[in-house]
Amino acid sequence: MKIGELLGIGNTARVYRWGKTEVIKLFYDQNFAVMEAKNAELINSLMLRAPKYGGLVDYEGKKGLIYERIDGPTMLWNIEPSEESMFYNARLMANLQYEIHQVKNKLLPNLKPEITHKINHSQEISNHDKQIITDILASLPDGNSICHYDFHPDNIIMSPNGPIIIDWLNLLAGNPEADVTRTSMMIQSDSLPPNAPGWLMHRESRELFNKEYVSEYIRLTGMNDEFLEEWMIPTLAVRIDEMQGEYRQEIIDKLQTRLKKQDEVDEGN
Ligand SMILES: Nc1ncnc2c1ncn2[C@@H]1O[C@H](COP(=O)(O)OP(=O)(O)O)[C@@H](O)[C@H]1O
Ligand SMILES: [Mg+2]
Incomplete structure (x- = not known):
């Protein structure tokens, strides 16, 4: 899939549109990607107000986390x-x-x-x-x-x-x-x-x-x-x-x- 518009820049990652309903979070530090992926799996299984986690993908040599896109300002x-x-x-x-x-x-x-x-x-x-x-x-x-x-x-x-x-x-x-x-x-x-x-x-x-x-x-x-x-x-x-x-x-x-x-x-x- 092709990466879309840049939605947000944080201290640890950039987040882009990914397909019609998702985003991809690309970390500056790959170790953090693995850490957050583990947490995201657990969060998915709990009843919390969090975006649905869609898994870890390789994007241009980097690990990217796929999440449900949430519209709105922070x-x-x-x-x-x-x-x-x-x-x-x-x-x-x-x-x-x-x-x-x-x-x-x-x-x-x-x-x-x-x-x-x-x-x-x-x-x-x-x-x-x-x-x-x-x-x-x-x-x-x-x-x-x-x-x-x-x-x-x-x-x-x-x-x-x-x-x-x-x-x-x-x-x-x-x-x-x-x-x-x-x-x-x-x-x-x-x-x-x-x-x-x-x-x-x-x-x-x-x-x-x-x-x-x-x-x-x-x-x-x-x-x-x-x-x-x-x-x-x-x-x-x-x-x-x-x-x-x-x-x-x-x-x-x-x-x-x-x-x-x-x-x-x-x-x-
Ligand atoms: N699931 C999402 N849907 C839409 N925008 C998002 C989503 N996750 C993150 N963003 C946008 O990307 C920004 C950075 O994401 P965040 O996960 O907070 O990264 P960081 O760890 O770098 O702060 C957020 O402030 C928000 O604007
Ligand atoms: Mg943040």
Whole structure:
């Protein structure tokens, strides 16, 4: 089959039309293609709002993933620069993620061991800090909820049939608290998608969006918000190697600020 129009450019892949009803996702890194293919098969078997996965093909020497085409803008592009629209979408996002977290799985790589491994292999974190961070992680609760672990407004397509969640490359099973902290961390970050809508440029708007998103998740679960600070140190630590340049530095600085605070608390005890 011949590749069609370019539909989207992400950090890991480009997505093109493929035939009348499908798309092909071509990864820059072939290892990621194999990883996402495995996740996509599992997602296909679960009751989740995800595009139907059609298999792995070879396209001009590269591996391509075939998915059902979902029409519509991503949530990122659907949010209007008004408080009403921002709050509506922030709450919708929390509800969609909450829905995913109700699905449990014991087969997937487990979140805590996976991120412990990543932190231990990071070149940017000292051995001293690795010990502190992995100790914190070990003290946090386990879980076996489906965690998308890259859940943000550009991975939700607002289709005529309702919101559909794409991009399950980072799929893990673990505690929902970890997934919500990761999303909250990403929303607050200065790193924005290329050509992002103007309202996102203002940090205050992103903070407002984050606050509404977190409040809604807390309202749905009856949890208190302490988990966000508890998970933030390992969440930032695992993010470092995914970022480059000034955005990597932003994450390192946030992590160091928190580690320092933690050190002061420990000394006080
Ligand atoms: N099934 C799909 N149907 C239509 N467009 C899609 C589909 N999957 C992805 N896209 C488009 O391609 C973009 C990148 O895809 P995504 O899976 O999020 O890749 P990345 O991992 O690089 O972020 C999306 O933001 C969206 O615009
Ligand atoms: Mg994406």
